Amino acid sequence: MSTSEPRSGTSPAPSTPLAGRRIRAALVGIGAIGRGSHLPALAELAEEGETEVVAAVDIDATAVGEFCAANGIPHAYTDLDRMLREQRPDLVSICTPPTLHRDQTVAALRAGAWVWCEKPPVPTLADFDAVQAEEGTDGGPYASIVFQHRFGSGSKHVRRLLAERAMGRPLVAHCQTTWYRDAAYYAVPWRGRWATEGGGPAMGHGIHQMDLLLDLLGPWSEVRAMAGRMVHDVETEDVSTALVRFANGAMATVVNSVLSPDEVSRIRIDCERATVELTHLYGHSNANWRITPAPDVPGDEADAWRDFGADVPSSHLEQLRELVASMRAGRRPRSSGADGRTSLELVAALYKSAFTDTTVRAGEIGPGDPFYTAMHGDAPGWAPVHSTAPVAAEEVSA
Structure with missing residues (x-):
């Protein structure tokens, strides 16, 4: 497929008016x-x-x-x-x-x-x-x-509860994407390579749950991480763990793996007055969320927290609905611009922390930082050691 060469600073053509038509x-x-x-x-x-x-x-x-x-x-x-x-x-x-x-x-x-x-x-x-x-x-x-996991009735309801501090301050969180991928999965030429996939499970798998965690808890402030190649013969990692501090003071653990036969995607947030937990695999509905109130929370208040309303599962469809509405209104959609960048920045910070054995803070990675232009940051033991020439077009067709 032919594409235009990127040119920084140019203005895109104006959008076509969308009122009254498909x-x-x-x-x-x-x-x-x-x-x-x-x-x-x-x-x-x-x-x-x-x-x-x-x-x-x-x-x-x-x-x-x-x-x-x-x-x-x-x-x-x-x-x-x-x-x-x-x-x-x-x-x-x-x-x-x-x-x-x-x-x-x-x-x-x-x-x-x-x-x-x-x-x-x-x-x-x-x-x-x-x-x-x-x-x-x-x-x-x-x-x-x-980032379709942000969308749907469950995440919308919990996002509101957290924003309003209905369950008190968020304190401790856990974000888990522990999946299983075999050698046949990585036999596809563009997988497991920095130049073509951009990273391992932190980038290509766990980014969904990390994005949802950020959407629920708000901006992150610092990260301390480890990563490893434990099973697969790839350039990237196949497992990572991280400690993340949020701007609101909450602390979280993050685990991303493609080595886990018992697959699960999970987010758990312990607040002052309740624990909210999401357990699923590739998508969630209201039934995948559980809210456990503290012992002193009145029953009617806990019942209100557990009322998620009509069940709208997370999906590409729900995100597309909101995107189309944004297009018709001429407004920036969610998961674009700075709102979309924050999850990619967290992934970059996770890699930098893991590969340099340092704590990385939000906003630290910018022009001049090797992790700004490559997720491996040319770090010894992680930067590609073989030819980084692009794979043939027929090898990267989706």
Whole structure:
């Protein structure tokens, strides 16, 4: 897929007015995440009259042609720039591997399209800042990251309780993404490599739960971490642990693993008057949340905390609903800009702390810091020792 070269400081084309019509969407990358999560969400909103998928892009001409024919998508492309010129979509949904995200996002923004990009958004903080420099300044277009665990009735309810301090101050938290990936998973050429995946489980797996933790507790202030390669023959880590202090004083432990046969995703927050816990794997509903009040909390108050309302599971669909509403209102969506950057900055800080044996504070990693331009920071024992030439395009197709 062809993409435009990034140019810092340029202004994207103005957004097309969206009032009174469907949002024209294009899908870039037709692999598992594109066809399994993005397309169904777009199709659901199409049924509701909100969107229409006008094009799909992939490097495999035969595959994208068959995909479009099977899903009623009128235009198939192998060239992103050509699709952007000819179709002028309002929204571009990017479902390719991380190494492609920066250039594809920039190309879409310059064409006047909003972007909905799979996590991790880009491999480095420098890439993120380059993308943000291409966003509109008043009304879009903006680039939003897929952090679907923030969305849904459960996280919304708990976010409100924490913001209002209904359960008292948050004190201690635990964030766990302990999953299992075998050798076959890492046989895919772009996985486990800094240049193409950007990092290991902290970047590609645990970032979802860490993002939700930050969304619930607010800004982090410092991190102290360890990382290791314990099983897999990869450039990146396959396990990490971290201690994180938040600006509000709360302290958390974070564990990210792809070595754990008993897989679980978990967030637990102990507040002064209650413990709130989320236990799930790849998505959550109201039933996955549990609130345990302290012994002296009145029953009616605890019952109110446990009333999550109508069940709206976390999903790509719920995030897309909010993104479409933001597009129509011309406002920056959640999980974009500074709101999206904070999770990527935490990952970078985790790596810097682990690889340099230091405590890293929020805002510390910027231009001139080696961890700003590479998550491995050229640290001995972690920087790639083999050729870092990009893998062939056919090896990174999503």
